Amino acid sequence: MxxxxxxxxxxxxxxxxxxxxxxANYLDDLSFPGMLYGKILRSPHPHAQIKAINISQALKLPGVKGVITADDCPSNYFGLEIADVTMLAKDKVRYVGDEVAAVAATSEEIAQAALSLIKVDYEVLRPVTNVEESVALGALLVHEDKIGNVAKTYHFERGNVDEDFVRCDYVFEEKFSTSRVSACYMEPFGAIARWEHDGRLTIWTGLQAVFHGRNEIAKALGISPALINIKEPFIGGGFGGKIWIRNFHPIVAVLAKKTGCPVKIVLTREEEMLTTRPRVAPKMRLKLGMMQDGTMVAKQAEILADNGAYTWAASKILLNMSMRTDCLYRFKSTRTDAKLVYTNLIPTSGFRGYGNSQMHFALESMIDICCRKIGLDPVQVRLKNASRQGDTTLHGWKLRSCGLAECIEKAAQAIKVNRLPAEAQNGRIKRGIGLACMNHVSGNRGGDNFDxxxxxxxxxxxxxxxxxxxxxxxxxxxxxxxxxxxxxxxxxxxxxxxxxxxxxxxxxxxxxxxxxxxxxxxxxxxxxxxxxxxxxxxxxxxxxxxxxxxxxxxxxxxxxxxxxxxxxxxxxxxxxxxxxxxxxxxxxxxxxxDPPTQGNDSTGYGDYSSAYTYGAHGVEVEVDTVTGQVRVLRIVTAHDVGAVINPQGVFGQISGGVAQGIGWTLYENQIQKNGIPQNASLRNYILMTIKDMPKIEPILVETNDPVGPFGAKGIGEPTLIPTAPAIANAIQDAVGIRIHDLPITAEKMFWALQNHVKEGEK
Amino acid sequence: MxxxxxxxxxxxxxxxxxxxxxxANYLDDLSFPGMLYGKILRSPHPHAQIKAINISQALKLPGVKGVITADDCPSNYFGLEIADVTMLAKDKVRYVGDEVAAVAATSEEIAQAALSLIKVDYEVLRPVTNVEESVALGALLVHEDKIGNVAKTYHFERGNVDEDFVRCDYVFEEKFSTSRVSACYMEPFGAIARWEHDGRLTIWTGLQAVFHGRNEIAKALGISPALINIKEPFIGGGFGGKIWIRNFHPIVAVLAKKTGCPVKIVLTREEEMLTTRPRVAPKMRLKLGMMQDGTMVAKQAEILADNGAYTWAASKILLNMSMRTDCLYRFKSTRTDAKLVYTNLIPTSGFRGYGNSQMHFALESMIDICCRKIGLDPVQVRLKNASRQGDTTLHGWKLRSCGLAECIEKAAQAIKVNRLPAEAQNGRIKRGIGLACMNHVSGNRGGDNFDxxxxxxxxxxxxxxxxxxxxxxxxxxxxxxxxxxxxxxxxxxxxxxxxxxxxxxxxxxxxxxxxxxxxxxxxxxxxxxxxxxxxxxxxxxxxxxxxxxxxxxxxxxxxxxxxxxxxxxxxxxxxxxxxxxxxxxxxxxxxxxDPPTQGNDSTGYGDYSSAYTYGAHGVEVEVDTVTGQVRVLRIVTAHDVGAVINPQGVFGQISGGVAQGIGWTLYENQIQKNGIPQNASLRNYILMTIKDMPKIEPILVETNDPVGPFGAKGIGEPTLIPTAPAIANAIQDAVGIRIHDLPITAEKMFWALQNHVKEGEK
The missing domain is CATH 3.30.365.10 (Aldehyde oxidase/xanthine dehydrogenase, molybdopterin binding domain)
Structure with missing residues (x-):
C-alpha cells in the first residue's frame, strides 16, 4: 500500500x-405546484378519553382542503418491536402532544387557524407521570392491555455474580439517574407526501434510516413498501431523533390522499420539543465488586426506564443500557435486570449513545466513587481492567481492535499537562480533573440477522x-x-x-x-x-x-x-x-x-458489531462554590477511531459530541408537572451555547480495525458517551461532591455545596 | 418451455x-418554483448576414429576466457526424427558423413580446433553395467552408454491376423523388433546464436517445457529460424527430445559467413545422437489370439528397438509403453513388424509416414498372427473388430469421380476397391493388462498434x-x-x-x-x-x-x-x-x-443488426378519375415480427405506420418558395385524418428470431416503409398511371389523368 x-x-x-x-435544499425549501400545508391538532392533556371530535367548523374555513381524524386513517398499529401506536389517536390521548386530528390548507396560517376550529370533547384522566407511579400497585394503566404498565423486561447474567460478590474485598452500591433530553437538531423534522398518478406514493423526508422508514410507513398505511418512494433532501441533523418515522409521516400521506394534492408538514420548534422522542430516562441501581488491588470482578445493575406513552426504540435502547458497559472492562461476572414502563409522557427513544450513555454515566461515576473509598487511583484501576484487542468479552464481543488502554493513558496524561491551580479567587473557584472511559459499536446486528x-x-x-x-x-x-x-x-x-x-x-x-x-x-x-x-x-x-x-x-x-x-x-x-x-x-x-459477525444468541451472547470503539475523556472543570455553577475548562478526547478518513469530519463529531454531552450533563432537562411539559421551547429549555464550549484537545488512536474500510471505525456516538461521567468525576475532584442524577445544574450544585458545608461543619 | x-x-x-x-405528466405539465419561460427569436430569412443585434429594448420589458445572443453562448460546434451548428447563429442565418437570440421571462406572453423588441440588422443573401441549385457550378455556398455545398458522399459497390447489366435480358432506368415531411408528433418538443446547487445541470426533456443527447448537450455547452442529468417525463411521440437534440436544448441551459432560474422552452406548433427536421428528400435515379424469368440481377442507384442548412442525421440516413434495399432481394450486384448537399432549407434528419423508406419507394415502384414492361407478375417476381432465412445478403447481413416469402404470399392472397369491382359509378371510380415489400433492421451497429x-x-x-x-x-x-x-x-x-x-x-x-x-x-x-x-x-x-x-x-x-x-x-x-x-x-x-453481430467493415459490408425485419403490404385503392383523388380502401400488412410480445402494441405500430405512410404518400409536403416555408402550420400542412384511414388487415408472421427476446423483432418503422410504393403500384393497377414523385396529391393525379387521356387519344 x-x-x-x-x-x-x-x-x-x-x-x-x-x-x-x-x-442546499432542505425539506422546507422544497415546494411543488398545488402543494398544501398540513398542521396537526395535538392533545393538551397527558391522559384523556376522546368523547367526540367536531371538524365541521374547520372544514368551512376558506382555504382548508381537508381535515382528517382517526376515522379517515387506516387503523393499523405500527412501531418497531411493540406496535402500540396509531397515526391519530382513536379513543384516548396518552401524552401532551399526542396526535388527534390534522388539517391541510393552502397556507400554514390557514391550517393553523383551522386547528382551533376543531372541537374535541375530552374526558380528562389522571396521568401516570413517573416510573415509580407507573409500577406502583394498582397504578392507572396507560394502555389498557399492558398489564402493570410494563412494555419490556430484560434479564442478563454471565458468570456467578452472587458468588463473586461474596469473594470480593469490596462491594459498593449506588443509585443513579439521567434525564429526558431532546436531540434539538437544527432542522425541524417534516415530510412532503405526493401520490403519483401510477398509484405510488412519494415522500420527501430526512429520515436517518429510509428503508426501515419505508416499511414502517407502509405498515401504518397498510400498503406494500415498494409502492413508497422516499427521497431525501439535505438534512439538518438527526442525532437519533430522525431514525424512525413519526406519526406525521403516515398522516401527511393520508392528507395528500384525501386532498389529491402534495402536502407538506414541517414541525414547529414547539412541536419538536413536545414530540421529538427524548433520550430514555432510567433509574439505575448499580452494585460493583472489587478486589483490594483494583480488579473489578462483578457488576450488577437494576434499571427502571421510562418508555413514555408509546413504544419506539426504547426497548432496544434498554438492551444496550443493560449490556454494553459490561464489555468495557474485563468483569468476571455481571447481571442486569431491566424494566421499561409506560407513563403519560412523551415516548422516549434514541439519541446519540442509544442507551449506552446512561449506563456509562452510572458505571464510570461508580468506579471513581469506589476508588476514592478504597483509596485507589481510578486511572490505574481503569487501565488494569481495560478490555484489550484480542479479548472476547463477557457478552461475546470479539475485539478485533481495541485502543482503550492507550486512550486512557494519553487522556490521563494530557489532562494533567497545563492544568490550572486547584483554587482561584481566594478559594471561591475550585478546580478538578476527572476521566471516564467509553465503549460503543460500529454497527449492530440487532433485530434482523443482518448488519x-x-x-x-x-x-x-x-x-x-x-x-x-x-x-x-x-x-x-x-x-x-x-x-x-x-x-x-x-x-x-x-x-x-x-x-x-x-x-x-x-x-x-x-x-x-x-x-x-x-x-x-x-x-x-x-x-x-x-x-x-x-x-x-x-x-x-x-x-x-x-x-x-x-x-x-x-x-x-x-x-x-x-x-x-x-x-x-x-x-x-x-x-x-x-x-x-x-x-x-x-x-x-x-x-x-455484511460484516463477519455472528449476532447474539437468545441470551444476548455474541459478536454483533462490525467493530467496537473505545475511548476516554479527560476533563478539567471549575466550580463556583458560591453559585454552584460548573464550567468545563478543557476536555481531552482520546478515541480509538480505527483510522481517520476525514480529519475535519472526525473533529466535527468530537466537537458535537462534547457539546451535546456537556449540555446533557449540566443544562438540559425536559421538565413536566402533572404530565404537562413546562419547558417545551428553546426559551426555557436550556441548551449550552458557544460560550460554554471548553477547549478540546483531540487525541486520535489508530488501531486499524480489520473490518472497517482502511481500518476506520465509527465516531458519531462515542464522543458524547464519556463526557457526563468525566465531568461528574472532575466535580468530585474539585469540590468533593458526587452528583448521582443528571443534569448537574447550578441549583443542584448550590444545594449540594450547602449540604456539604453543613456536613463538614458537623 | x-x-x-x-x-x-x-x-x-x-x-x-x-x-x-x-x-400523466408530459413536459409542459411540469413546473418548478421560480421557473421562467423561454422563447427563441428565429430568422425570417433563408439566408442572411447578421450585421448587428440590439437587445436593449427587450431587456427593459418588465418581466424579462435574461436575453442571450451568440455572444453569451459557448461557441462550440456540435452535431452528429459533421459538427456544423452553433446553438445561436453567429454571423449568418441559413434557413427560416434559424436561432438568433433567446429570452427568458416570467411568462410566455412576456417572452414572446420581448422577441419583437430585439432588433436584428440583416443583410439578406440569395438562398440556395434546392439540390440542383446547390450542386450547380458557381453555386452560392451555404457554409463558406463546405466546398461545392457537399456535406457527404457515399459509393458502394458489390459484384460487377456493369458486367451484369450487359448480361441482363432487360435493363430499365427510372427517376424518383420523395418529399420533405414533418414527424408531426402530438406533443411539441421542449425542455426545462435547471442548474443545481452542486454545479450540475438537470434537463427534463423527452429525448428518444438520452445518452446520445447528454453527450451532445455537453459538447454544445463544453462541459463533461456526467455533469448533466436528463430526466424524462411522459413523451407524446417522436417518430425519429426527437432522437437528437435541438438547438433549444443548450439554449435553455444557457438561459437558466444566465438567469439563475429554471427555464422552460416548449416549441409552438409553428416552430415545430419550421424547425423539426423533416424526412430527407432525395432525387433518386434507379437502374434495374432483370432476366426474362424475373430474376433480378443488378441494381444501380444515384442519389442526390437535400441536407438542408445544417447536418443532423442526414448523413447516416443517406447511408441507409444507399444500402438497405440491396438486401431485400437476392441481387447479384449493386452500386450506389450518393451525395448529400446543403441548401438554405430546414435541416433534414430522421423520421420513421430513416432513409430506408425513400429507396423502398423507388425500388418497389421500379419492380412493378419493370414487370409490367416485361409482362411478369410482380408478386411472383418478388417471391422468386426474396431474401430468405439463412441468407447472407450482398452487404453481409446474416438473416437469422426472415419471413419475407410468407409475408408476400399472405399479403398477395389477402388483398385479392374481398376486393371490390375494378370500376364504379360508370367508370368514374377506378380501383386497383398493389403490393410492395420491405426490409429493415432491429438495431444498428452504426457509428460506434456497439449496438x-x-x-x-x-x-x-x-x-x-x-x-x-x-x-x-x-x-x-x-x-x-x-x-x-x-x-x-x-x-x-x-x-x-x-x-x-x-x-x-x-x-x-x-x-x-x-x-x-x-x-x-x-x-x-x-x-x-x-x-x-x-x-x-x-x-x-x-x-x-x-x-x-x-x-x-x-x-x-x-x-x-x-x-x-x-x-x-x-x-x-x-x-x-x-x-x-x-x-x-x-x-x-x-x-x-450487445447482440452477436459484427458491424460493417470500411466498405460497409457486415452483419450489423441484431435482427432484420421483412414484410409486405397489399393495398387496394380507388381513384376518382374526375378529381384525381386517391383513396386507400384496404391495406393488408404482413410483417415478420419474429414473435409478438404485446398484440395491441403491434397493432398500434401498424396503424400508426400505415397512417403516416398514407400521409407521406398522398398528402404531406413541406412547400417553400424562395426558401420561405409556405405551409408551416397545421392549417395548411395537410395531414391525413381518421376519415382517410383504410381498413387494416394485419397478418403477423412469427419466425422466432434467435436473438430477440422470446423471438421478437422490431415493428416500429417497418409498418410505414412499404406503404408508399404499394399505393403507387395500386394506382397504376387502377388507372395505369405511374407517379414517380411523392406526394401523389389529387392535383398531381388530376394532371396525370389529363395527360394520360391525351396520350391515349394520340
Missing part, C-alpha cells in the same frame, strides 16, 4: 459550499464515477467519506466522484445512519463496490493496452503500466473504449456487504 | 390509465421487482413490453413489476429508441437481467427450502418444488429471507447486452 492521497487527508465536505452559501450495507458504483463514459448508497448523510459527512474512500480505492480525484442523493427507488438497500455504523459498514460496502468496478476497468485497460492487468496501476485519473509509466490512458479514455464499443463493458458494480 | 402467461397475450399498457385520464442495451433489475424486500432501462418510451409501449418480458421470465404478474422512469443518473447506459431496436435489444437486456436476478433468487429459495435449485419453478409469484408443489414460498417471503438476514442477498442484477 502506497502513500494515501485522499483517505486521512484534509478534504472539505463535498457539499460544504452549497450549505454555507444557503443554496450490512449495499453500494452501487457506476462509471460514466466520460470517466466520472457515480456512487449510490442507501446510508443517509445527516450533515455528519458520509457523502464526503464515501467519496474519499472511492477516490482512494480507485485512484481518482474526489471531485470526479458524485455521491448520489438518497432515494429508495434507486439507492441500494441499506440499514441507515445509526449505531455509528455508516463509515464502517457503509464505507466498506462502497470500498468493495469500487474495487469491483476497478477490476472491471483494469481488465478493460489491460485489453486496450495489451498488458497484463496485474501490471496496471491507477493514479490521479490515469491508468498506467507500472513497468512503463509512459504507457497510459485516462479513465475517460478507458471508459469510452469500454462503453461505446464491442466490449459492452458494464463498468457498474453492485455489492451487499 | 411451458405455455406463456404474459408474453404474446393481451396486456393493457401499464401507463394507459394515467394517459387516458389526463393524469447494445443495459438493464438493471432489483427485488425489493416485499417481492416487487423494479426494472431500469435507458431506452425511452415515446408512447410506443416499451415500458409495457419490458414488464411483460420481465413477468414471463420471472413468473410473476405484470402489476408487481415497476418499470422505472428514465433518468441518466440512474438508468443503465442504453442507445435509445431508434432503428426499431428497443423491443429486440432493450428487451433482450431486460430478459437477461431478470434471468440473472432469478438465478440469485432461486439459489436463495433452494437454500431456504433445502432443495436443489434445479427442482424449483416460479409461477404466479410463488416459488415451488416441482416434485412437491405444496412446498412453496411467495417471492415476498424469499426476498425477505434474503435481504434482512445473514444471506445479505443482493437480488439486484445489472447486465449489458
Amino acid at each position: 502506497g502513500k494515501r492521497k485522499y483517505v486521512g487527508l484534509k478534504q472539505e465536505f463535498i457539499d460544504a459550499k452549497e450549505k454555507v452559501t444557503g443554496q 450490512g450495507s449495499s453500494a452501487m458504483v457506476r462509471f460514466h463514459e466520460d470517466g466520472k464515477l457515480m456512487v449510490y448508497s442507501g446510508e443517509a448523510d445527516l450533515g455528519q459527512g458520509c457523502k464526503t467519506v464515501f467519496a474519499q474512500i472511492a477516490a482512494e480505492t480507485m485512484g481518482m480525484p474526489v471531485d470526479h466522484i458524485f455521491v448520489m442523493p438518497l432515494d429508495t427507488d434507486i439507492s441500494p438497500f441499506c440499514y441507515g445512519t445509526y449505531s455509528s455504523r455508516v463509515t464502517t459498514v457503509g464505507g466498506r460496502a462502497v470500498q468493495l463496490a469500487v474495487q469491483k468496478v476497478k477490476d472491471q476497468l483494469l481488465q478493460l485497460a489491460a485489453k486496450k493496452m495489451g498488458v497484463d492487468s496485474g501490471r496496471l496501476e491507477i493514479n490521479d485519473d490515469v491508468v498506467y503500466n507500472r513497468m512503463d509509466p509512459g504507457h497510459k490512458y485516462s479513465l475517460a479514455e478507458i471508459c469510452k473504449y469500454g462503453i461505446r464499443t464491442r466490449e459492452a463493458a458494464e463498468l457498474t458494480a453492485y455489492i451487499t456487504y | 411451458g405455455k406463456r402467461k404474459y408474453v404474446g397475450l393481451k396486456q393493457e399498457f401499464i401507463d394507459a390509465k394515467e394517459k387516458v385520464t389526463g393524469q 447494445g442495451s443495459s438493464a438493471m433489475v432489483r427485488f425489493h424486500e416485499d417481492g416487487k421487482l423494479m426494472v431500469y432501462s435507458g431506452e425511452a418510451d415515446l408512447g410506443q409501449g416499451c415500458k409495457t413490453v419490458f414488464a411483460q418480458i420481465a413477468a414471463e421470465t420471472m413468473g410473476m404478474p405484470v402489476d408487481h413489476i415497476f418499470v422505472m422512469p428514465l433518468d441518466t443518473d440512474i438508468s443503465p447506459f442504453c442507445y435509445g429508441t431508434y432503428s426499431s431496436r428497443v423491443t429486440t435489444v432493450g428487451g433482450r437486456a431486460v430478459q437477461l437481467a431478470v434471468q440473472k436476478v432469478k438465478d440469485q433468487l432461486l439459489q436463495l429459495a433452494a437454500k431456504k427450502m433445502g432443495v436443489d435449485s434445479g427442482r424449483l419453478e416460479i409461477n404466479d409469484d410463488v416459488v415451488y418444488n416441482r416434485m412437491d408443489p405444496g412446498h412453496k414460498y411467495s417471492l415476498a417471503e424469499i426476498c425477505k429471507y434474503g435481504i434482512r438476514t445473514r444471506e445479505a442477498a443482493e437480488l439486484t442484477a445489472y447486465i449489458t447486452y
